[in-house]
């Protein structure tokens with residue numbers, strides 16, 4: 109298949125992904141749906157065939173890690189309620205797909221990954237695609253990224269035993285934090301919102317993520 113033919117097919121697969129996997133579920137934010145029609149997910153899923161990259165499930169990305177199911181990426185993104193002005197922090201860069209989606213919907217994206225080889229590969233892909241509003245750092249994301257705090261939105265894309273206190277501290281007034289929290293095997297998707305000194309919390313349902321490993325996450329690989 110030639111490059112142009114592949115691009116046409118990928119565009120069709122993206123439209124189908126939105127129409128079949130996102131719109132019939134709870135994804136209604138038009139800006140989120142537009143970002144999913146735009147970002148070339150297949151470039152973030154190394155080794156997967158074109159159709160596989162847009163299928164309704166997570167995919168391996170190397171180093172024992174995964175790129176999440178499109179619906180889960182969309183749900184978490186929608187929960188942040190982005191308008192285009194925000195500074196967003198992501199914990200768990202992985203393939204970079206979630207950060208790429210966020211970069212279309214917010215002003216600046218800061219993303220932290222603990223596995224250096226993934227962060228390097230992903231940083232290179234962002235440069236190649238011209239996604240200039242994303243900064244990648246290697247480190248323990250459970251500590252946040254204090255130099256750039258506060259953040260209007262924080263998204264954690266690995267399963268945590270609880271909510272890391274540094275992330276709550278780095279959340280701006282009115283900011284939202286989305287995090288899968290629970291056991292090492294299954295979690296609840298929690299959405300926290302800062303209202304003055306208060307933190308309001310809601311539960312968006314069950315989910316399954318690879319573990320968040322770090323000072324305020326799991327202590328070792330499970």
Ligand code: SAM
Nearest residue numbers: 175200202203205206221222249265320321322
């Ligand atoms: N957001 C990613 C994407 O769009 O492909 C999916 C992330 S994958 C489900 C979870 C990622 O979190 C893995 O790449 C893993 O190495 C990373 N991770 C786990 N613990 C971390 C920590 N404390 N700080 C930063 N990254 C972490």
